[in-house]
Amino acid sequence: DAKTTQPPSMDCAEGRAANLPCNHSTISGNEYVYWYRQIHSQGPQYIIHGLKNNETNEMASLIITEDRKSSTLILPHATLRDTAVYYCIAPGTSYGKLTFGQGTILTVHP
Amino acid sequence: DTGVSQNPRHKITKRGQNVTFRCDPISEHNRLYWYRQTLGQGPEFLTYFQNEAQLEKSRLLSDRFSAERPKGSFSTLEIQRTEQGDSAMYLCASSLRDSSSPLHFGNGTRLTVT
Numbered sequence A: 001d002a003k004t005t006q007p008p009s010m011d012c013a014e015g016r017a018a019n020l021p022c023n024h025s026t027i028s029g030n031e032y033v034y035w036y037r038q039i040h041s042q043g044p045q046y047i048i049h050g051l052k053n054n055e056t057n058e059m060a061s062l063i064i065t066e067d068r069k070s071s072t073l074i075l076p077h078a079t080l081r082d083t084a085v086y087y088c089i090a091p092g093t094s095y096g097k098l099t100f101g102q103g104t105i106l107t108v109h110p
Numbered sequence B: 001d002t003g004v005s006q007n008p009r010h011k012i013t014k015r016g017q018n019v020t021f022r023c024d025p026i027s028e029h030n031r032l033y034w035y036r037q038t039l040g041q042g043p044e045f046l047t048y049f050q051n052e053a054q055l056e057k058s059r060l061l062s063d064r065f066s067a068e069r070p071k072g073s074f075s076t077l078e079i080q081r082t083e084q085g086d087s088a089m090y091l092c093a094s095s096l097r098d099s100s101s102p103l104h105f106g107n108g109t110r111l112t113v114t
Helices: none
Strands: A007-011 A018-023 A033-036 A045-050 A061-063 A070-075 A082-090 A106-109 B004-008 B012-014 B017-022 B033-036 B046-050 B053-057 B063-067 B073-077 B088-095 B111-114
Touching: A007 A018, A018 A033, A018 A082, A018 A106, A033 A061, A045 A061, A045 A070, A070 A082, B012 B017, B017 B088, B017 B111, B033 B073, B046 B063, B053 B073, B073 B088
Parallel strands: A007 A106, B012 B111
Antiparallel strands: A018 A070, A033 A045, A033 A082, A061 A070, A082 A106, B004 B017, B017 B073, B033 B046, B033 B088, B046 B053, B063 B073, B088 B111
């Protein structure tokens, strides 16, 4: 699986967009990028995943650069309930054996 | 609720006792995973099943740990002769067989060994 690098923490004001970056410069051409988040005392929650094209669902948008070396998770209107640890993972052929790094602690302020 | 269900949510046991946790995956998911998470760390992979077959086990899964999925539906994780170092959150996840399908996690069983 590709190594991913995320900032350790970020802040965001409630109602504003939260843009969480992830670097995955060693990703190979057929490796997906997945985003999960974990709210305190709960299991990780799947958010979104993508391969090459930008993706959007009811929770977030995923923007993947053309060279696929980095991506950005966008929460369009952050709420206090979005405060969590966000993990960017590129498992590659280790499908299912996810390697959770330290992630980004996102704190949404009122 | 059609998500992954884990029981119990909390378990306190004395060192040396055996414990068993149960996981009920999303019904149409044929892959099931167990992870462990210690305080301040991300989850770590332990093992996974495709239907009833246990296909991979991590080195973290010592001989005191055993997981089963007898009918390809629910799974159990047993820890024998528990040690204080076994204190952690034990997470179960499930997914479809499709290689790009994401994992869906339960809310875990928190084990405290005293």
